[in-house]
Amino acid sequence: MSDEHDTPEGVNEEVVKMVGDWGGYVEAKLGFRNHWYPVRFSKELAEGEILTVTVLGEQMIMRRIDGKVYAIRDRCLHRGVPLSRKPDCYTKDTITCWYHGYTYRFQTGELVNILAAPDSRLIGKRKIQSFPVEEAQGLIFVFIGDMSPTPPLSQDVPPGFLDEDLMVLGKHRDVNSNWRLGAENGFDTLHIFIHKDTTLRHYRDFNFPIGHTALPGAITLVEDPEGPKGVEDDFSKHNPIWDGLIDGNVVIRGPRSNNVEGTSASVGTSIWLPGVLKVNSFPAPGLTQFEWYVPIDESRHIYVQTIGCKVETEEDRIDFAHNFETTWKPHGLDGFNGDDIWAREVTEPFYQDDYGWVDEMLCEPDSSILAWRRLASRANRGIQKRKDLR
């Protein structure tokens, strides 16, 4: 849906043209517009409190009012100051700008008064940008864009994520790389090489090749108009690589367990618009990792890491919560994924001026990444631009 004659400011047009059918992906330095993004966990915003987040370059201020979360742009219409720098909330559902008293209703963005100039004809006639908000599985999702009607959240999360019997726990942190380097790191089958020394191996028994190559049929595109759009990669249709050779000698070996079947630590991954990964049977059989790479700006993203577990009883919930805190959070989300965060940040400089997209030298197994770039380019609902922030 990107308009090729209107490359966003700060994106290299020459590169957009060179990459051909995934130019929209190169343009999406600031993310895809008109999509849902998780920005915080629900438990981080109590009744009556406010919270400020920046997503796709938008700084917004959120408040929970009678249980529901509302979000408006954190920039006064009058002279552009952040409302959050000195939040004046005189009523439950409004915020008043500290500078001259412009007062906005959280639910609608409406300018309901100007305390220092109550006769102004602007009152009731102007609105600050407001953002649709939904909560699901313990996450606060915000819709960045102006599409109407707003598409359902279910189109922007991986299949299964909204299942009622799925219990989801997680954490988030800011990473100093563009969001696409997060997404590609996650979906990249070859990058398993970086995890060869992971401490996670001390917490579960697994087969962990040093690489693997997709065979025909492993990669599937999912483009159902009513559902999420993504690319699936089935690891049961991969050739695992167990030994690394240099000049004919084995120099490194992937660990293999006598007790475990399957060729890899996971049975497959998939990546979905607007930038969310699903890792099946990971960090352990019976679990699913869902993780988002939410653009903050051109060079940072929020890494929203979650693990889902099917639960039936309260005991199941207690068990999962315990295992999450004692094993999967410290050794999976922190330990194992710590390598990924480090890699994304080290990769960032090469892509910062966009030339990386043409100067890189991909190899055959990277075709799954190319499939994602192409799908994202044709199936996104818009490219976020700096001028959308004005």
Add this chain to the structure above:
Amino acid sequence: MSDEHDTPEGVNEEVVKMVGDWGGYVEAKLGFRNHWYPVRFSKELAEGEILTVTVLGEQMIMRRIDGKVYAIRDRCLHRGVPLSRKPDCYTKDTITCWYHGYTYRFQTGELVNILAAPDSRLIGKRKIQSFPVEEAQGLIFVFIGDMSPTPPLSQDVPPGFLDEDLMVLGKHRDVNSNWRLGAENGFDTLHIFIHKDTTLRHYRDFNFPIGHTALPGAITLVEDPEGPKGVEDDFSKHNPIWDGLIDGNVVIRGPRSNNVEGTSASVGTSIWLPGVLKVNSFPAPGLTQFEWYVPIDESRHIYVQTIGCKVETEEDRIDFAHNFETTWKPHGLDGFNGDDIWAREVTEPFYQDDYGWVDEMLCEPDSSILAWRRLASRANRGIQKRKDLR
């Protein structure tokens, strides 16, 4: 006096065109050229000492010689180094560059010798830029420009400032915002809202509305060709706002005193080229606050804050000096104006790329600010440009 076909480097031309009759003001990111600016207090520069300041992007070095202050550009003609980085003053009225010995006379800027190359034909034939300097009311004023003859200082200060029976005391500090956000913050009648919690109220009894709106006749333009050019705002012709309402309920009230007449803490303000505010009867009856917003560069200004008091006797002088140190400096210039400084710095990012000048959403009482922008655009003596610094 700005030339619309020669927008300064670093100023957004699109915005200059959009704002129409105050394009010159948008262009004046680095200040207005060919005007007088106070840069330091006289007492800060003793006989024989040197001082370096940056004004409108110009770094200059000043010295007091036989009582009089002289200023030259702080950048050697030869290879551009700052003379001040290692000042070599071998005689009372010269400075020698530490690198190769180019030697300049403070009074004229003349290159009087090159110590390492005394046969050079440049000697006596070249001049470093020198700046006219005047002292008045305890302030050192510098003229930035090349207009000849230099206009009188009296045209660049508010009426009354040079009165012989006025005693002036003050302080200065650097503020991280463009100078125009300083000027507009000061002249802005609505911004009284920000001072609603000021500690100054504990030091004087006053009526302090949360806003006020000019009635017809409150705003007057002053454009006498022989005098200073400015805009005056008479608070006796204002509607004060005492109560702030949201959804029909009073949520905030401005303090009112039974002992004081008048609707505001001051009886009126005025703003003058090149960027100086006069606040009548402030910080208390019998006093006048004069304050300058002197551009340092595009994103910083020197905030020169002074209070004037009419004095007749030595006892009057001692009284004012005492009150200044114990009350008006700590609770006015520091406490009350501290809110202003904070507000300017928070406003800066919105205007930094110039789009703020068109993206802002002014309301009716801001018409006084628009009057100032228009007057400044037509009555200034020139726009400072980066290339003026080469």
Add this chain to the structure above:
Amino acid sequence: MSDEHDTPEGVNEEVVKMVGDWGGYVEAKLGFRNHWYPVRFSKELAEGEILTVTVLGEQMIMRRIDGKVYAIRDRCLHRGVPLSRKPDCYTKDTITCWYHGYTYRFQTGELVNILAAPDSRLIGKRKIQSFPVEEAQGLIFVFIGDMSPTPPLSQDVPPGFLDEDLMVLGKHRDVNSNWRLGAENGFDTLHIFIHKDTTLRHYRDFNFPIGHTALPGAITLVEDPEGPKGVEDDFSKHNPIWDGLIDGNVVIRGPRSNNVEGTSASVGTSIWLPGVLKVNSFPAPGLTQFEWYVPIDESRHIYVQTIGCKVETEEDRIDFAHNFETTWKPHGLDGFNGDDIWAREVTEPFYQDDYGWVDEMLCEPDSSILAWRRLASRANRGIQKRKDLR
């Protein structure tokens, strides 16, 4: 050899045109390409160890293998990450990228395997950039460029530097200025003025004028096609300046010794492509200082300082090593040249946007610097550009 229709990114084209016959020098902000540069001392890289340096914008990783040093670009072909961030050397002469296992041979740059994807058709068909390396006089020299065959090192060092009976000792440090301000500071005869207070005078008896002017015949161009290209300045053909006068009075005097002949601390200097200075009889008679200004990027250089001494016996070597450590390093390379480093860094801002090259006001004795700029512009082997780094 510079192409005037292809000014490097980040260099001001207007300035290049204005300077006329030394435009290539202005363009060479990132240095001259296709030349040899010393980057480290041989003793800094032991057998099997690796070292990372950045020269002319190129980040490279070097390893010593069986005594010989090899250098390749420190940026993986695959996705651009620095190999050095987590060096995986599984064999003596290869390095494997930590991310996906691309493996390169140091001697050739050849992609010898991809550990995570050993079936890739890229293997054996791609090369990472490798750089010719030579060692001489205890320094590791790297050739930055793509000229073939590689010109001999002897064309890029000052005459005499490679003499077999010359013993060379030195140090290096990074300086925050463009390399040309280093080169010009060194060759600049007038800058002797900055050394008037040097502590070196306590360690040797010398005549030290505050300036000196070349007489006809002092400056000689050397442009032998088979040898190094440079400009020589013979101090015996100079007029020394002993007294500095202002308004007819002597204000400063250069020190003169009764025990020493000659008009200066050195008998002459010369400067050579690609940016190396030779100072004859300095820091003391019998010694020669050779120093390089090796571009790191547009605003930094490696200052490689060496002193050469003719030696015949082992005792000569021990004597020189002792004197170097106790006198010439602390009082020459650190003390005396410390003034030079400071001056270059203070000069940097004036030249950073290139306008300094036209806004400077050179005087007659600076003609030697102009001779160097012209020679460098016509005799260099190429201009390094940002796009050479892609």
